[in-house]
Amino acid sequence: MNEHGRERFSPEPRNVYLTVPNLISVLRIISIPVIAALVVHHRMALALVVLTLSALSDGVDGFIARSFNQVTRMGQILDPVADRLLILCSVLALGMAGIIPLWMIVIVGLRDFVMGIQILVLAQHDYGPLPVNFVGKTGTAMLMVSIIVLIIADLIGGPAFLMLHTIGLAIGIWGVAVYWLAGLIYLRQGQDLIRTDR
Template sequence: MSEHIHKSTYSPDARDVIFTIPNALSLLRIITIPVVAWLISRHSMIPALIVFAFSAITDFLDGTLARKLNQVSKLGQILDPCADRLLILCTILALGVAGIIPWWMVIVVAARDVVMGIEILWLAQYGYGPLPVHFVGKAATALLMFSVVALVVADIGTGMPAHVLHLFALAVGIWGTVLYCLAGFIYLCQGSGVIRKELRSWRESRR
């Protein structure tokens, strides 16, 4: 799988610029993440949904504006996936603190992201950008995002409908966690193949 990863995984029109409108929106989205997590942990679910909706809007706008304004940047292509991972990690942690999901889900998601973070930093030492997004990773992110929103909504409601929604959202979250780990394994295989290749090249150059 490693043969599909190149020194530059950015799109051809990505520019090496920092100060752009899409990058500002991505940074703003990252800033809202601890706010959402704090609100969820305090069971302030309606404000959390409002801030979460604002974050989702900025997520849509940064990609759209980057293409329309020709402001696709290398920094933006790093900030966007980082924001998604931070949002998942922080909201899952907040749901664990609030007692809405089991702690094993928090630990699994956090461990996966720590491993991925180490791999990304290791790859960066050899000049590689972020790994290409796999469809399993996209599916996992979508399921986890849906689960978070549904769990927050279920916590607002009362009675049997809220209980059923909670159980459904928790099931979706568990499936999302499984796919999240599967995607992590795929990325780990891709990255380790590249790292082994670079290490072989380094050893050969030392001979």
Template sequence: MAIRQLKRRFSPAPTDKIFTVPNVISMLRIVSIPFITALVMHHHLFASLVVLAASCASDGVDGYIARRYNQVTKLGQLLDPIADRLLIICSMLALAWVGIVPWWVLVLVALREVVLGIQILCLAQFGYGPLPVHFVGKAATAMLMITVPVFIISELGSGRLFNVLHYGGDACAIWGCTLYWIAGFIYIHQGVGLIRQELAARRHGQAGGPAGAKESA
């Protein structure tokens, strides 16, 4: 019983619908990523900034609609974080390629995604879905989404103001990466805890037989 409660807590049971408004918005955010990347690579920075701003704004819109109108879906729980991460990583990759964003920012962000991707695969072996988003993770994502447009704006002109904006982008990147990894360690701690409890419950059930199963309930 306790294990089932944990699974419900960390893997809520949303609907199986696919074509909901939040899901369509998340899909459009993913579709916008190649356009943002291409615009940055061709140095159309202002146009890329406009598309990026619309994509970032859509992140809050789809979540609000899903909660407000009870349109939380299994697909949406996967699409939304995937869209956010792809938007951040691809934008930073393009900006790093043209020399606007430092490469260390991209490396830190991508490395965390690899680590958490491995954890998601491990949790799936025990029947768990993605862990709920921690508020530190939300803050980190927001900070990184701010970082990208700040760097772009800093390249739209010259002078003291734009130099200050570039330093502001560096500061946002440092804070964003720090929070991103703090959130990553929180997710790792949660995931390891769930796996340990699952393994302990399985060992207890094997040792105690029906009695052990009854005690767990």
């Protein structure tokens, strides 16, 4: 592996499995089918609570990992996987419940499919997943806010539904755009690493 690429994209993690951040990431993954089931069955209040806690846990595990030297190889894989699964499954559940349009499901799913292919390609060159950048975190945060607002809109109903639903969709559209922009940045970084190896 190219040492410059390692320093730039893959800080030296510990080869440890059982850490608090990893446990939080696993719990976030476990929460995903719970959230999906609650949304599909229109248990929006419970879905909102579980989703909010799950979304907040993303910042908590990262803070603990950096502050207490618990950055691990497993965590570098679990954290982005948990984020992507949470976004994708939440969007799918909202689509099945008729709360968001089909196009949002397709675009988010396509982006994550492309990123999955990139991870496989990088693995062939002995690189792990690329560290999450600020643009990626911003896109993920915007999508999470959009999902939460859409659930609140469906929960409240009445005259406020249209306004909140429109706001949620608007944030979602920008979130999808930033989410894809981050994906393009990751693709460029991956190409640079592979080109350096060659």
